[in-house]
Amino acid sequence: MVSALGMTAALGGCGSTGSSDVTLRLVAADYGDSAANSSKKYWDALAKDYESQHPDVKVEVSVYSWNDVDRKVKEMVDAGDAPDMAQIGAYADYAAAGKLYPVSDLLSIRTQADFLSQLSDAGAWKHTQYGVPFAASTRVLFYNRTLFTKAGITPPTTWDDLAADAEALKAKGVKYPYALPLGPEEAQAETMQWLLSGGNGGSGYTDDIGTYTIDSAANVSTFTWLRDELVGKDLTGPVAPGKLNRAAAFAAFADGDVGMLNGHPTLIQQATRKGVKFGMVPMPGRTGTARASMGVTDWMMGFRQHGHAAQIGDFLDFVYSEKNVLEFSRTYGLLPVTSSASNAMSGSDTGVDQALHPFLEQLPTSELYPVGKTSWAAVSAAVKQNIGQAVVPGGSPSGILSRLQATATAADSSSSS
Known part of the structure; x- marks a missing residue:
């Protein structure tokens, strides 16, 4: 998911069969x-x-x-x-x-x-x-009901709502008002969910015919908003997004330290085991519910x-x-x-x-990674390593996304030659 959850390794047994089997x-x-x-x-x-x-x-x-x-x-x-x-x-x-x-x-x-x-x-x-x-x-927005009640806020439906909720959570001393895991474990997932919610033609990593559009104007605008309205206003917690991995963000949510984050179904069990009272809503978009969830x-x-x-x-x-x-x-x-x-x-x-x-x-309208492209593995690896730099205060979203676009174009050309 990167792929779901597997942790342990086990080997199936062997057996011989007759020659006709x-x-x-x-x-x-x-x-x-x-x-x-x-x-x-x-x-x-x-x-x-x-x-x-x-x-x-x-x-x-x-x-x-x-x-x-x-x-x-x-x-x-x-x-x-x-x-x-x-x-x-x-x-x-x-x-x-x-x-x-x-x-x-x-x-x-x-x-x-x-x-x-x-x-x-x-x-x-x-x-x-x-x-x-x-x-x-798929992904939905998880929120901590207890923290939301203390802050007197309701689940967001737009980016402005999300930023305002994060401000209210920060004012109540919440450690991670919005957890933004753009670290190398699974940054390609958080990135895609934000790209899909960006509006103005935001289309994820590719357009409708499968051409990489990582550095589109809509995508640059999305990461500029994240840099200025969340990270720049200290609403994403003590760990820089580029160093925060998904597993650590999930663990922090289960510990009651996160107000909101994007999560997949496994977080339900993780948070329930720790007694966290949570709710789930569709990922907010720029002006309303995101066009699609990431699948x-x-x-x-x-x-x-x-x-x-x-x-x-x-x-x-x-x-x-x-x-x-x-x-x-x-x-x-x-x-x-x-x-x-x-x-x-x-x-x-x-x-x-x-x-x-x-x-x-969310599943019927979800959008998946461009897994049919043999270049995707290289592009995903580049996103994991670099996308966190796009949201550092003073960073250049357009510069980082342009570099990732160049990587994607080169990988696509190499894989099809």
């Missing part, structure tokens, strides 16, 4: 934060269920932390022994290298038609879908190397059944990527489902 190897990311809720438990149960119905297919699952899983898959591919399937953070490089099956070669038409369209569209490289969305999240999805893909297209497709049809998608989404507090599971969650007012409704409402 097929063994499918899946490498998956861990969304759990301890051995007790490792994704290994989910995949082991799902594989066992599938194998009971398909005795000629063995599914071996290896689960790794998000710190390791992309590298593990790359090592396997580079060694000439790709897994049959991988559930990781990006697909475009493998699609560009001709290593993946098109989704239409794998999934049934019914399964393909069930995906939320903007997520399927984001899985396309050169107009062919290779990435299958796996789990999704994030991770990816499933099928590798060509060992064949098995029919078996991979049949297994993935099973993975993406409404029952299995809902179970995963509820276990890890993430959003379903299929219409059937989304509708089921929207129609439920209990437990995890109800808590996820604010995020679910």
Whole structure:
């Protein structure tokens, strides 16, 4: 999200099958934060269920932390022994290298038609879908109800409201009136949410046809506002935004030290565990609710190397059944990527489902990173390292965004040559 939450690493068991059987190897990311809720438990149960119905297919699952899983898959591919399937953070490089099956070669038409369209569209490289969305999240504005009550304020709906609320929180001694994590952990996420809320044609990192527009006038205006109206007025807390990471901002919110910040679904559990009373509203825009929320999805893909297209497709049809998608989404507090599971969650007012409704409402109109561009990894890395400089007092938003635009243009040209 960067990708969601995985923390622990676990290896699936191995087994041999008869010569007439097929063994499918899946490498998956861990969304759990301890051995007790490792994704290994989910995949082991799902594989066992599938194998009971398909005795000629063995599914071996290896689960790794998000710190390791992309590298593990790359090592396997580079060694000439790709897994049959991988559930990781990006697909475009493998699609560009001709290593993946098109989704239409794998999934049934019914399964393909069930995906939320903007997520399927984001899985396309050169107009062919290779990435299958796996789990999704969006961002909303979290606010501390207790601190807001003490300051006598209500949740903001515009940037002016947000700045005024931050001033009121600062006056009450709140440590981080608005937490602005532009540090290297996940600055590309906070950046994109602000770009999408900028109005005046603010379009995130790219325009409607996929051309990078990082240094657009609207985006420069957005970061100038952040520099002057939040950071310059000391409304973002004691840590410079360029040094504040998302995990630290979330931890500070859970400790009751943050008035407002952009958050994804995992913050619900983190804040609830610490007893913080919070509310959630759509991200404010310049003159009203932001045009769109930022959406994030991770990816499933099928590798060509060992064949098995029919078996991979049949297994993935099973993975993406409404029952299995809902179970995963509820276990890890993430959003379903299929219409059937989304509708089921929207129609439920209990437990995890109800808590996820604010995020679910944003998903149909959310905008994702330009993940179909093989240049995105390099651009994302450059944003993480540099965007914090755009909001330092006396800094140059136009200068920083122009440098990032040059990096993006060069990476785009190199990846398409």
